[in-house]
Amino acid sequence: MPTVDLATTSLRELNELLHKQGAGTNETQWEILNPKGRHAVAVGVDAPLNIDIKGPVGYYVAGMNKHANIVVHGSAGPGAAENMMSGKVVVKGDVSQYAGATGRGGLLVVEGNASSRCGISMKGIDIVVKGNIGHMSAFMAQTGNLVVFGDAGDALGDSIYEARLFVRGSVKSLGADCVEKEMRDEHLDLVDNILQRSGLNGVKPKDFRRYGSSRKLYNFNIDNADAY
Amino acid sequence: MCGIVGLFIKDASLEPKLGQLTSTMLATMCERGPDSAGFAVYGPATKGRAKITLQSPDPDRDFAGLTAPISKAIGAEVSLERKSTHGVLSVPAGKVDAAREALRTGHPHLRIMSSGDVIEIFKEVGYPTQVASRFDLSKMQGSHAIGHTRMATESAVTTMGAHPFSTGPDQCLVHNGSLSNHHNLRRDLIHDGMSFETENDTEVAAAYISWRMKQGLNLGEALQKSLEDLDGFFTFVVGTKNGFGVLRDPIACKPAVMAETNQYVAFGSEYRALAGLPGIDAARVWEPEPATVYFWER
Numbered sequence: 001m002p003t004v005d006l007a008t009t010s011l012r013e014l015n016e017l018l019h020k021q022g023a024g025t026n027e028t029q030w031e032i033l034n035p036k037g038r039h040a041v042a043v044g045v046d047a048p049l050n051i052d053i054k055g056p057v058g059y060y061v062a063g064m065n066k067h068a069n070i071v072v073h074g075s076a077g078p079g080a081a082e083n084m085m086s087g088k089v090v091v092k093g094d095v096s097q098y099a100g101a102t103g104r105g106g107l108l109v110v111e112g113n114a115s116s117r118c119g120i121s122m123k124g125i126d127i128v129v130k131g132n133i134g135h136m137s138a139f140m141a142q143t144g145n146l147v148v149f150g151d152a153g154d155a156l157g158d159s160i161y162e163a164r165l166f167v168r169g170s171v172k173s174l175g176a177d178c179v180e181k182e183m184r185d186e187h188l189d190l191v192d193n194i195l196q197r198s199g200l201n202g203v204k205p206k207d208f209r210r211y212g213s214s215r216k217l218y219n220f221n222i223d224n225a226d227a228y
Numbered sequence: 229m230c231g232i233v234g235l236f237i238k239d240a241s242l243e244p245k246l247g248q249l250t251s252t253m254l255a256t257m258c259e260r261g262p263d264s265a266g267f268a269v270y271g272p273a274t275k276g277r278a279k280i281t282l283q284s285p286d287p288d289r290d291f292a293g294l295t296a297p298i299s300k301a302i303g304a305e306v307s308l309e310r311k312s313t314h315g316v317l318s319v320p321a322g323k324v325d326a327a328r329e330a331l332r333t334g335h336p337h338l339r340i341m342s343s344g345d346v347i348e349i350f351k352e353v354g355y356p357t358q359v360a361s362r363f364d365l366s367k368m369q370g371s372h373a374i375g376h377t378r379m380a381t382e383s384a385v386t387t388m389g390a391h392p393f394s395t396g397p398d399q400c401l402v403h404n405g406s407l408s409n410h411h412n413l414r415r416d417l418i419h420d421g422m423s424f425e426t427e428n429d430t431e432v433a434a435a436y437i438s439w440r441m442k443q444g445l446n447l448g449e450a451l452q453k454s455l456e457d458l459d460g461f462f463t464f465v466v467g468t469k470n471g472f473g474v475l476r477d478p479i480a481c482k483p484a485v486m487a488e489t490n491q492y493v494a495f496g497s498e499y500r501a502l503a504g505l506p507g508i509d510a511a512r513v514w515e516p517e518p519a520t521v522y523f524w525e526r
Contacts, residue, residue: 037500056499056513075513077499078483096483096515115515116480135480135518 001029011038021047023067037077042070045087062089065106081108084125090199097134100127103144109198116153119146122163128198138165139175147194149203157211159228161218166191166208176227179214230391230404231257231356231377232484234465234495235505236472236524237370242491242506247368251360253494253501254375258356260497261377264390265359266351268400268467271370273346278324280317281341281348282331283387290337291315301330312362313387314341314350321345324397339388339425344398346370346469351390371526374467376402382410382429393431395422396438398469403430404482404497405461413457433458437466448523451475455519465495473523480518487511493524 004014014032021027030051035041039058042051045068053061056074066085075093084103091099094112101117103125110118113131120136122144129146135153138146141163151169158175164187165178174180183206191205216224233253237243250267284290291310298317299306306327307318319327324343331338342349350363356377360366365375376391383389392400407413410429413436418424422435436458440450447468454464454475463482466473474495476484487494487502489511496502502513516522 036503037498056503058498058500075499077485094513094515096485097481116518 001031002027003031003033005033006036006038006041007034011040015040015043018042018045018047018049018051021045021049023047025049035074039077042068045070048087056093061091065089075112080110081106081125084108088197094131100125103127107194107197109200111200113150119144119163122146126194126197128194128200130200132169135172136175138163138178141165145190145194147191147198147208149200157213159217160211160213162213164190165211167211168203168208171209171211174211177214177217178211181210181212183208183210229260229379229497231260231497231501232375232402232404232463232465232495233257233497233501234372234374234402234467234472234474236372236493236526237491238493238524238526239491240371243371244369246370246373247364248366249505250368250373250375251366252504253496254360254365254377255357256501256503257375257377257497261379262355263380263385264351264353264378264387265356265376266349266378266390266392266402267360267363267365267373267375268342268347268349268392268394269365269368269370269373270346270398270467270469271348271368274318276321277318278321278343278345279348280319280324280327280331280343281350282315282317283313283339283341283351284315284337285313285387286337287313287315290335294335294338297334298327298330301334302326311350311364313352314363316348342392342394342398342400344394344469347394347398347400347467349392349394349400351376351392352387353385353390371470372467372472374400374402374465374472381406383427386426388426389428391430392467393428393434395431395435396441399434399438399441399467401430401434401437401464401466403433404463405477407433407458407460407462409459429460433462433464447471447473448521451521451523463497471523471525473521474516475521476516476518478519484516485513486516486522487513 032053037058043063046066049068051070058077060079062070063082068087072091078096080095080099081089084106086106090109098117100108110129114133116134118133118137125144132150138157142161148167152171155175157178188205391402394400407429410432
């Protein structure tokens with residue numbers, strides 16, 4: 001199993017090594033030591049690797065991830081798993097702003113809290129947060145699912161399109177055009193499926209409330225000008 | 229972008245390492261602000277004495293023979309410890325205003341960086357690690373320190389435009405962000421008797437806090453009030469003689485991470501600024517909430 005120590009190996013070397021791995025590589029287990037808050041750790045991976053990052057990371061960890069299963073054993077800075085395409089990213093600690101932003105696929109699991117703008121402009125990613133999320137989360141979220149065990153901050157789902165938001169705790173306020181919606185059987189199944197894939201247990205799909213777009217702002221209507 | 233670091237020591241046994249730890253933290257933030265840097269160090273007090281930190285563009289000329297005329301003007305003994313382009317003038321505690329006036333009238337080339345019982349501020353244009361080493365930051369001791377690496381946005385890259393800004397005794401403020409109503413606020417503050425050395429937006433924020441504290445508010449209350457009156461993006465870290473505060477605007481775009489142990493409270497624009505602190509693996513690490521005042525005192 002390759003072990004890369006960032007105390008002695010440069011970040012560029014690490015990412016080059018990871019980028020060299022193709023779909024059929026035998027080196028599927030990777031361990032990264034001493035990240036110490038560095039930026040862009042394991043960014044742009046495009047192979048089915050299992051990568052364990054042993055410690056806190058800075059900006060953009062696992063950004064643009066494709067196929068890889070990346071676990072951060074610590075907290076992550078802004079932009080964790082930004083624009084992820086597929087695969088799975090697990091952060092054992094907290095994440096900072098805009099986790100999972102613009103993600104197009106895959107699953108991001110945050111075992112701690114996420115701060116502001118979690119899932120901003122998400123485009124197909126599934127995000128599960130075991131703790132709370134901050135203000136302006138799922139702003140302009142387009143598709144995908146955000147599942148939050150804890151509470152959501154101000155302006156959840158502002159200007160949301162078709163993403164589905166499931167929150168178990170309180171929501172401080174809803175953003176423009178975001179409304180609470182009925183939790184139907186298909187949504188219970190969906191949440192159940194996401195929870196199973198996330199590996200986070202101990203909660204029931206029926207404990208979540210669903211939020212989504214009221215679709216009033218899809219087309220400009222002068223009568224709705226105040227809502228923008 | 230700008231980078232901020234701050235360290236507020238709770239356990240006095242760590243005080244001898246204040247400068248060394250702050251210097252290491254500051255070095256990690258070079259990439260966030262490579263044009264200039266500065267730091268405030270709250271060092272040991274000397275009974276009955278206060279400090280005025282001065283900067284000169286021509287220190288050989290300005291610092292030689294400075295003490296005699298100042299002593300004469302204020303009628304008391306003063307001494308000067310020179311550090312590169314800066315000098316720390318020691319004056320009797322009750323003579324700070326008189327000494328500042330003597331400096332202003334008799335030595336207009338000198339810039340006053342700070343004054344107070346314990347604060348010293350050093351700041352210059354240049355790469356942050358070089359700025360820190362020319363002032364021997366790593367050898368300084370004290371109870372708390374705040375450092376800043378600047379990426380200039382709101383005013384020119386000059387020594388006076390670097391942070392921290394000090395607009396009251398033992399007070400200082402550093403800022404990551406930009407304020408949008410600083411012109412109007414400056415006008416109001418000037419009307420109320422505050423004075424300014426630069427065109428910088430951060431100096432307005434510092435002066436605003438000093439102005440509120442002059443009205444009798446404590447630092448926590450002054451920071452709370454600033455949420456009503458300051459418009460723009462900001463993460464502030466402020467220092468007082470025995471206090472350390474943090475505030476982010478309600479949008480909170482500008483990054484901030486904090487860590488607390490039994491020994492210290494630390495602030496960094498990014499986690500990597502905190503990564504070298506003792507016991508960081510067991511520290512409580514969190515991101516300060518928007519529009520929420522955090523404040524410690526000892």
